[in-house]
Amino acid sequence: MDAFYIILTATLIALSCGLLGCFLILRRMAMVGDAISHAVLPGIVIAFLVSGTRDSFWMMGGAALLGIFTTFLIEFFHKRARLQTDAAIGVTFTWLFALGIILISVFAGQVDLDQECVLYGEIAYVPLDLWITESGKVLGPRALYIAGLVLLINISFVYVGYKELLLTTFDPTFAASIGISISLWNYLLMGAVSMTTVASFESVGAILVVALLVAPPATAYLLTDRFPALLAATAALAVAISAGGYYLAAWLDGSIAGAIVTVAGVLFGLAFLFAPRHGLLTRRWRQRRQRQALAEAAAGYRE
Amino acid sequence: MERLIEFLSFRDPSVLSVTIGAILLTASSAVVGTFTFLKKKALVGDAVAHSVLPGICLAFLLSGTKNPIFLIGGAFATGWISLLLVDKISMRSKLKEDTAIALILSVFFGLGILLLTYIQHSGNAAQTGLDSFLFGKAAALVGQDLLVFGVVAVVLLLAVTLFFKELKLIAFDPAFARALGLPVYGIDLLLTTLTVLAVVTGIQAVGVVLMAAMLITPAAAARFWTDDALHMTLLAATLGALSGLAGAFVSYAAPAMPTGPWIVMVVSVLAMLSFFFAPRRGIVSRWFQQRQLQHTILDENVLKALYHLGEADDDMFRDRSLEQIIARRFFPRRPLRRALQRLQRRKLVQRRNGTWRFTKAGQQKGQRMVRLHRLWELYLSRYLEIAPDHVHEDAETIEHILTPELEQELARQLDFPERDPHQSKIPS
Amino acid sequence: MKIEAKDPVVEFHDLTASYDKKPVLWNIDMTLPQGALIGIIGPNGAGKSTLIKAAMGLLPLASGYVRLFDRPLDEVRRRVSYVPQRETVDWDFPTAVLDVVLMGRYGRLGLLARPGKADREIARECLRKVGMEAFARRQISQLSGGQQQRVFLARALAQEADLYFMDEPFSGVDAATESAILSILQEMTAQQKTVVVVHHDLQSAAEFFDWIVLLNMRLVASGPIEKVFTPDLLQETYGGKLTVLSEVGELVRKRQIPSREKY
Numbered sequence: 001m002d003a004f005y006i007i008l009t010a011t012l013i014a015l016s017c018g019l020l021g022c023f024l025i026l027r028r029m030a031m032v033g034d035a036i037s038h039a040v041l042p043g044i045v046i047a048f049l050v051s052g053t054r055d056s057f058w059m060m061g062g063a064a065l066l067g068i069f070t071t072f073l074i075e076f077f078h079k080r081a082r083l084q085t086d087a088a089i090g091v092t093f094t095w096l097f098a099l100g101i102i103l104i105s106v107f108a109g110q111v112d113l114d115q116e117c118v119l120y121g122e123i124a125y126v127p128l129d130l131w132i133t134e135s136g137k138v139l140g141p142r143a144l145y146i147a148g149l150v151l152l153i154n155i156s157f158v159y160v161g162y163k164e165l166l167l168t169t170f171d172p173t174f175a176a177s178i179g180i181s182i183s184l185w186n187y188l189l190m191g192a193v194s195m196t197t198v199a200s201f202e203s204v205g206a207i208l209v210v211a212l213l214v215a216p217p218a219t220a221y222l223l224t225d226r227f228p229a230l231l232a233a234t235a236a237l238a239v240a241i242s243a244g245g246y247y248l249a250a251w252l253d254g255s256i257a258g259a260i261v262t263v264a265g266v267l268f269g270l271a272f273l274f275a276p277r278h279g280l281l282t283r284r285w286r287q288r289r290q291r292q293a294l295a296e297a298a299a300g301y302r303e
Numbered sequence: 304m305e306r307l308i309e310f311l312s313f314r315d316p317s318v319l320s321v322t323i324g325a326i327l328l329t330a331s332s333a334v335v336g337t338f339t340f341l342k343k344k345a346l347v348g349d350a351v352a353h354s355v356l357p358g359i360c361l362a363f364l365l366s367g368t369k370n371p372i373f374l375i376g377g378a379f380a381t382g383w384i385s386l387l388l389v390d391k392i393s394m395r396s397k398l399k400e401d402t403a404i405a406l407i408l409s410v411f412f413g414l415g416i417l418l419l420t421y422i423q424h425s426g427n428a429a430q431t432g433l434d435s436f437l438f439g440k441a442a443a444l445v446g447q448d449l450l451v452f453g454v455v456a457v458v459l460l461l462a463v464t465l466f467f468k469e470l471k472l473i474a475f476d477p478a479f480a481r482a483l484g485l486p487v488y489g490i491d492l493l494l495t496t497l498t499v500l501a502v503v504t505g506i507q508a509v510g511v512v513l514m515a516a517m518l519i520t521p522a523a524a525a526r527f528w529t530d531d532a533l534h535m536t537l538l539a540a541t542l543g544a545l546s547g548l549a550g551a552f553v554s555y556a557a558p559a560m561p562t563g564p565w566i567v568m569v570v571s572v573l574a575m576l577s578f579f580f581a582p583r584r585g586i587v588s589r590w591f592q593q594r595q596l597q598h599t600i601l602d603e604n605v606l607k608a609l610y611h612l613g614e615a616d617d618d619m620f621r622d623r624s625l626e627q628i629i630a631r632r633f634f635p636r637r638p639l640r641r642a643l644q645r646l647q648r649r650k651l652v653q654r655r656n657g658t659w660r661f662t663k664a665g666q667q668k669g670q671r672m673v674r675l676h677r678l679w680e681l682y683l684s685r686y687l688e689i690a691p692d693h694v695h696e697d698a699e700t701i702e703h704i705l706t707p708e709l710e711q712e713l714a715r716q717l718d719f720p721e722r723d724p725h726q727s728k729i730p731s
Numbered sequence: 732m733k734i735e736a737k738d739p740v741v742e743f744h745d746l747t748a749s750y751d752k753k754p755v756l757w758n759i760d761m762t763l764p765q766g767a768l769i770g771i772i773g774p775n776g777a778g779k780s781t782l783i784k785a786a787m788g789l790l791p792l793a794s795g796y797v798r799l800f801d802r803p804l805d806e807v808r809r810r811v812s813y814v815p816q817r818e819t820v821d822w823d824f825p826t827a828v829l830d831v832v833l834m835g836r837y838g839r840l841g842l843l844a845r846p847g848k849a850d851r852e853i854a855r856e857c858l859r860k861v862g863m864e865a866f867a868r869r870q871i872s873q874l875s876g877g878q879q880q881r882v883f884l885a886r887a888l889a890q891e892a893d894l895y896f897m898d899e900p901f902s903g904v905d906a907a908t909e910s911a912i913l914s915i916l917q918e919m920t921a922q923q924k925t926v927v928v929v930h931h932d933l934q935s936a937a938e939f940f941d942w943i944v945l946l947n948m949r950l951v952a953s954g955p956i957e958k959v960f961t962p963d964l965l966q967e968t969y970g971g972k973l974t975v976l977s978e979v980g981e982l983v984r985k986r987q988i989p990s991r992e993k994y
Binding site for chain 2 (some may be wrong): 025028029030031033050068077080081082083086087089090095097098099101102115119120135194208209210211213214215221222226247252253254255257259260261262264265268272276278280288291
């Protein structure tokens with residue numbers, strides 16, 4: 001039963017991340033996602049210090065605001081200080097992440113967070129923290145409900161704004177020309193990314209969540225040619241890496257989150273090499289076959 | 304405070320060696336970071352930094368020791384592989400570079416975490432200390448570790464000194480470098496190697512997670528103070544060294560603390576100060592420049608109004624009250640009074656019982672403004688064929704920036720005109 | 732040489748547009764007629780694309796204004812269509828030809844609405860018009876340059892607008908596509924729709940357009956082709972930039988001059 005809970009939680013988180021990640025990679029904003037996931041850390045710690053608990057909505061809201069603030073700060077450094085974009089991203093998130101770690105070590109006594117949790121989460125403990133009603137009924141792990149709720153929010157967001165998100169991603173100038181606000185949808189998307197990384201933080205930590213945002217969509221992108229198919233393949237990959245990662249971790253006795261990411265990396269590698277149309281080796285083989293066919297045809301022609 | 308003095312006295316020889324070590328490591332990575340920054344490849348450093356973790360763990364697993372030479376070797380290997388993969392993925396697939404970077408850094412880090420936890424859980428006694436590579440521990444820089452890391456840092460600095468010219472050129476203009484016949488590919492390879500080495504040395508002090516900051520932040524801060532690549536490199540090194548010093552102090556004062564976050568915090572604060580307060584480029588100084596400019600524009604407009612008044616009654620040096628000036632051209636009273644005071648200080652107007660009049664210099668300046676305005680109006684209507692009733696607004700802006708050379712050029716192109724499109728006289 | 736249009740559909744009033752505070756178009760003041768195929772001609776860096784971007788509100792204006800159908804843009808957005816340059820989008824995007832054309836319908840749909848059967852029918856019809864109906868389900872990365880341009884044109888047709896701004900629709904396309912696009916544009920103007928095209932090839936410009944706008948950082952001429960397409964005006968357009976204008980523009984950027992002063 002524990003295994004089931006852990007895999008289910010991981011799957012829900014991976015689904016949320018993958019859904020948003022599909023947009024991030026097509027917008028060339030994967031590193032902004034990386035920056036946000038690091039930068040929400042001080043928000044989480046401060047919200048923790050204020051509210052004293054890990055799973056309040058205040059904490060999620062506060063930390064998510066910090067994620068949007070990060071997006072704003074990156075823009076600010078870029079536009080106002082005229083710092084090149086890559087450096088603006090790098091300076092901003094390392095600074096905020098350092099702040100978060102310092103807060104954790106300074107308030108070590110008051111905060112039930114440690115560096116391990118920051119780095120790779122504590123998904124193994126998910127089944128231990130149960131949601132029990134006042135009447136004593138056990139409803140299952142609390143993290144499971146949070147992950148489910150976040151997934152629900154993300155799905156509704158993408159459902160409602162599907163057209164706008166798609167168009168501002170594919171052709172922002174055209175989108176602006178028909179009156180869709182590029183920056184509004186950008187900030188909404190970044191808000192969703194922040195909320196999702198905050199919610200995933202406890203299970204997979206601040207760094208590995210990036211892999212969940214990027215690896216399944218990148219893999220799926222090599223396997224598909226249509227956006228709905230991209231979403232479906234991402235979802236399938238999310239399930240596969242969660243289950244695969246769990247068993248790999250159990251076998252090696254290592255971090256579950258680390259193992260999930262490793263599996264995601266391996267699957268990406270396979271797709272990169274062997275994807276039916278876009279794989280590196282498949283393309284090479286196809287070219288070789290074509291060359292051979294051409295050579296044979298030429299030989300036949302000469303005879 | 305006491306501790307700080309005690310620390311800075313370096314009475315404890317190990318404190319001195321830790322400090323020297325930390326400074327060397329942070330400064331050398333800042334130096335290399337300057338070039339990745341200039342090449343606009345700052346985030347690639349982040350990928351390398353995260354990717355050395357599995358290398359360190361694998362080296363430990365295979366060798367079974369914490370010997371720094373093995374660990375550095377492992378880190379170097381996976382760091383290099385990660386860069387290669389980022390390149391391959393962004394060149395050979397439809398994925399873009401940002402996705403490739405994010406993917407490689409997170410997957411390699413995930414693998415590193417898996418290995419690290421595997422080592423920890425398998426209960427190997429010698430493993431304690433591997434996790435100091437995560438967030439850095441300057442205090443651990445003693446004995447053999449210091450020696451090895453120090454040597455790598457020195458090699459790094461030497462390499463940059465030797466190839467400074469070439470590195471600068473390919474960061475600035477690779478096409479030109481290729482045209483000059485420089486082995487661009489080779490120098491790129493060198494920079495890549497140096498980047499990996501910089502990460503490998505920096506991790507002992509800063510840790511893999513925040514190592515990217517040591518490559519990016521000092522360079523970004525230095526950029527705000529200078530346009531010269533050499534000065535920028537030296538300044539980045541200094542900022543890096545300062546943060547290294549802070550890291551060593553933290554390590555000394557609070558041995559349980561990871562040093563990386565503190566080092567990054569110090570260098571980030573230095574960078575933010577640069578972003579805001581650096582002369583010329585800083586946000587605040589640019590805000591001041593903007594305000595200065597607004598004042599200049601206002602002052603020049605007041606001079607113009609005075610000139611127009613003089614033109615109207617053919618007497619440039621009559622006393623004018625605030626009301627008269629405002630009637631000629633609207634200004635809010637307070638800014639107008641301030642502008643007049645500024646002009647008085649510059650001896651362009653004189654004040655006499657609440658009224659104002661031109662000095663000779665002021666009259667000339669006002670005349671020049673009016674001349675520039677009318678020249679520009681004429682230029683617009685003659686060369687851009689803009690209707691006379693549309694040229695005034697534009698001239699209102701441009702009159703403030705025309706240089707004497709442009710004034711000459713305009714007059715020449717317009718054949719030294721006497722009248723503007725509204726048939727007002729263009730003063731000479 | 733500036734000829735005003737009767738019953739203009741587009742009016743530029745004293746418009747100055749800047750990139751990064753540097754003015755690239757100075758004081759454009761002109762009107763464009765309805766039902767014409769209008770070519771915007773000028774050398775590289777003349778501000779041709781900037782002009783139609785400014786008309787579509789895609790750039791902040793340093794001064795002046797644009798009115799379309801004698802109204803501000805926001806009131807008539809549905810009647811106006813914009814076709815960006817082909818290179819501005821990522822053709823590796825995971826989507827099919829028909830989906831791109833359907834995007835032309837998005838402006839008419841509310842937040843939650845999805846394109847319906849009628850929209851699909853219109854999109855297919857537009858694909859047919861550009862001769863791409865066989866490619867409806869094709870992934871866009873498999874298209875040639877000319878085919879990509881036809882898809883963009885189909886998307887614009889699907890908007891069912893009355894006024895079209897197109898950025899270099901003839902650039903990098905094959906001869907067959909060129910004549911196909913041209914005949915569609917002519918058909919559109921025959922239906923009293925107005926088409927404004929940024930174009931860089933002088934040779935073909937003479938054959939394509941009814942009305943010509945000559946641009947080089949400033950408006951050199953605007954009017955019916957027979958009046959404007961003269962050697963003198965072309966010489967003035969292509970005979971080098973007004974150096975004073977570019978130098979002053981550079982000064983404006985360097986000193987970060989506010990575009991209009993407060994008082």
